[in-house]
Amino acid sequence: MRGRLALGLAGLAGFLLILEVIPRLGLVSSRYLPPATEIVGALGRELAETAFWTALRDTLNGWVLGLLIAAVAGIALGLLIGAVPLLRELTASTIEFLRPIPSVALIPLVVVLLGTGLESKLVLVVYAAFWQILVQVLYGVRDVDPVADETARAYGLDRSARIVHVLWPTALPFVMTGLRLAAAVALILCVTGELVIGAPGLGTRIAIAQTSGAVADMYALIVVTGLLGVAINVGARAVERRALRWHQSVRSEAAV
Amino acid sequence: MRRRSIFKLSAAAAALATLNACGGASSEEPGGDADGPKQVTVGVIPIVDVAPIYLGKEKGFFSARGIDLSLVAAQGGSAIVPGVLSGEFQFGFSNITSLMIAQTKNVPVKVVANGAASTGQAGKDFGGVAVRKGSPITSASALSGRRVAVNTLKNIGDTTVRESVRKAGGDPDDIEFVEIAFPDMPAALESGQVDAAWVVEPQLSTVKAAGATVIASTFTDTAPNLTIAAYFAGTKLIADDPALVKGFTEAVNESLAYADGHPDEVRAVLSSYTKISEEVRSALILPKWPVEINRASLETLAGLGETDGIFGDATPDLGKLLP
Structure with missing residues (x-):
């Protein structure tokens, strides 16, 4: 574990060094790609501003709310549709039709309907994250071992007990994968919505820095969104490991 | 949620239909x-x-x-x-x-x-056509046949650039306009993606700092004030x-x-x-x-x-x- 961390940090340091050297050597004009030290300086200035923290809170608010709505709806509908064969047949083609629609394509529509505030951002986030979760849950439900299910029936477990003891444990690894994917997608859509629609958040700050020609500030904010993405992924993996302690995929990983 | 999405889609269609009625x-x-x-x-x-x-x-x-x-x-x-x-x-x-x-x-x-x-002052307006340092283009008339960046096509940018070219004696119909967002114009101009850019402040200051020359003040060429x-x-x-x-x-x-x-x-x-x-x-x-x-x-x-x-x-x- 420590070795991996060291390697990861070395990779990051190498990346920063390249980022520092390229503009210094004049390979790319520093007006368009400031050296890493300047970006870090701009990041320091950002962190000292209250408006930055408000923007960060707005972005995280949208992310949490969006992910929560998508998770609840995705898991509930996924279990329901997955468990009822008729529903699965009825919805399969509709899901396959709606799922690939890029959330950003809905931007003009949500602006007209809901304006440029939090609601619009939420629609984009929920729309993108929901399918990730729903589809994983559907796969998870389909993965139930028929022998286990039959055994549960033979022992007289009723429907709700079978959901708790057979269906849910089988689907859980899939649900966790769906949540992890959705968490990343939700962040992307949050920032995109802010950038394009102008809903308050980090994306809006990036856009303002861009229109103001404040290049270093813009990169600093982009770095913040990147760090957020890393943090979210690390957090999601931790949750996944915790929820699936008992599962073989995690148990084999634990040896590392 | 899936149903809600469908509901939103149909509601959106209805809203778009009634947009002109301000609904x-x-x-x-x-x-x-x-x-x-x-x-x-x-x-x-x-x-x-x-x-x-x-x-x-x-x-x-x-x-x-x-x-x-x-x-x-x-x-x-x-x-x-x-x-x-x-x-x-x-x-x-x-x-x-x-x-x-x-x-x-x-x-x-x-x-x-x-x-x-x-501002009404040629050469001292907050927007205009800029060419990069050392460009052979020195007047608006020479923009004919060149690539010029504007932030939005078919809007105030290309209309006023054409008028500048017209007034300078060039052919306004022979300009190739390219749509580039204002913040991206300095880089596009410097790298030669475009021959000239119609920029406004603060990007006008940015390109001037990089050595660009303003060859036309399109607003003043269009009409006084x-x-x-x-x-x-x-x-x-x-x-x-x-x-x-x-x-x-x-x-x-x-x-x-x-x-x-x-x-x-x-x-x-x-x-x-x-x-x-x-x-x-x-x-x-x-x-x-x-x-x-x-x-x-x-x-x-x-x-x-x-x-x-x-x-x-x-x-x-x-x-x-x-x-």
Whole structure:
């Protein structure tokens, strides 16, 4: 574990060094790609501003709310549709039709309907994250071992007990994968919505820095969104490991 | 949720169909009782042009008229016009050609106050055509056959660039316009993706700092003291709440006059809503902010737009658009 961390940090340091050297050597004009030290300086200035923290809170608010709505709806509908064969047949083609629609394509529509505030951002986030979760849950439900299910029936477990003891444990690894994917997608859509629609958040700050020609500030904010993405992924993996302690995929990983 | 999405899609289709009838789903009407201040939200673009309204808010010109003003920075006019129509914004800021285009499409909007105007001084305007350091192009007439960047095609940029070329004796029909966002223009110009760029502040300062030369001041070439942008409202609000609109217009006018007389305060207020560096802020060319809309200049601009075919077959009706 420590070795991996060291390697990861070395990779990051190498990346920063390249980022520092390229503009210094004049390979790319520093007006368009400031050296890493300047970006870090701009990041320091950002962190000292209250408006930055408000923007960060707005972005995280949208992310949490969006992910929560998508998770609840995705898991509930996924279990329901997955468990009822008729529903699965009825919805399969509709899901396959709606799922690939890029959330950003809905931007003009949500602006007209809901304006440029939090609601619009939420629609984009929920729309993108929901399918990730729903589809994983559907796969998870389909993965139930028929022998286990039959055994549960033979022992007289009723429907709700079978959901708790057979269906849910089988689907859980899939649900966790769906949540992890959705968490990343939700962040992307949050920032995109802010950038394009102008809903308050980090994306809006990036856009303002861009229109103001404040290049270093813009990169600093982009770095913040990147760090957020890393943090979210690390957090999601931790949750996944915790929820699936008992599962073989995690148990084999634990040896590392 | 899936059903809700479908519901939203169909609701959206219905809303789009009734858009021209000004049927918005957003419900935030400018509320408040007769005594309390009225909540007013204005959709603006976070650029230099809207500095007066930020300054006027700070100075209390709006609160003195019972208006509790919120300024929302939107990403361009394409988000502001729907926002005004849906009632999310009571007022919006837009360049005047976009408003003319909206008017020819019967979008129910009307100008309520002036926004920003050209400085009227050739070579010292806040927007113009720039060429990179060492470019063989030295005058607007040489732009024929060249690639010129504008922020939006078929809008005020290409119309006024063509007029500059026309006046300089070049062929205005032989320019290849390329759509590039203002923030990307300095890099596009320097790397040679385009031969010239129609830029406005603060990017104008950026390209000048990189050695670019301004070869044409397109606004001054188009008309003396050209009106470039305006504040507008939906016609429904204007009919329903004339007192609010009157108060807003007066407050904007006071802000414009104040901003025009206090450039140092304008430069200072820029730091509150943009991230323009102090160096650029202290030196950039500010627009003029006259209270009066220069109608004659807009007739010229509308005529040029019509010649260029940016309104389709329609002719903008300035009588309907302007107050």
